[in-house]
Amino acid sequence: MTLRPVGRPLQKRLALAYAAGIYGAGVLVLVLVDVPLADVGSTRHVDGPPPAANGAGVxxxxxxxxxxxxxxVLVPVALxxxxxVAGRFLHPLRAMTATAREISAGDLHRRLDLGEPADELTELGRTLDDLFARLQASFDAQRHFVANAxxxxRTPLAGLRTLLEVALADPGADADxxxxxxxEALALGAHQERLVTALLALATSERGPSHRELLDLAGVAGGVLAARRA
Incomplete structure (x- = not known):
């Protein structure tokens, strides 16, 4: 699967948020400094003559x-x-994304293995590691199932083939x-059918039971004992 290159909208939004905060703090500082000075410069003496023009106004x-x-000037600096700052904050997330892509490419034995500090990104990494572990266990179970199946x-098919080859190689074989x-071939075919049914049931059970039924264990045990005594 080919992944399209992704831009950096999150970094842009974070950068704008940080820049807005820095710019707002700068505006607040300038307002707190300039407004009192402007009030002092515009104050006039009530009892005396207005102050002479000097360098204060200038x-x-x-x-x-x-x-x-x-x-x-603060605008580009803040941006x-x-x-x-946004790039530094998102750098661990980009590293996690790159490692996750490499793991999903086929190497499910790898893990992110994020250490300290224990923050939200570390928790996300541990969650992904748990997900990769479950995927690995699922794929291993699938491979084992295919190998066992x-x-x-192969065993009953080989027996059926041998049985037919022996029958065909006997020129004096009669009808009996x-x-x-x-x-015997029909018996082997029935065995294969039961085996395929059991394998399909096993494959279905990997997804969990679709429905539940009550089972009389006493009746099953009694039937097994009766079959062994017969």
């Missing part, structure tokens, strides 16, 4: 202009810093011997 104007420039089916051979 200094306040420069302060406000400098604050505006600082806010403008760059937010992008860097192949072995169990051929009939006996056919009866």
């Amino acid at each position: 200094g306040l104007h420069r302060l406000l202009a400098g604050s505006a420039v600082a806010l403008a 760059a810093l937010g992008w860097f 192949s072995h169990e089916l 011997s051929l009939r006996a051979t056919c009866e």
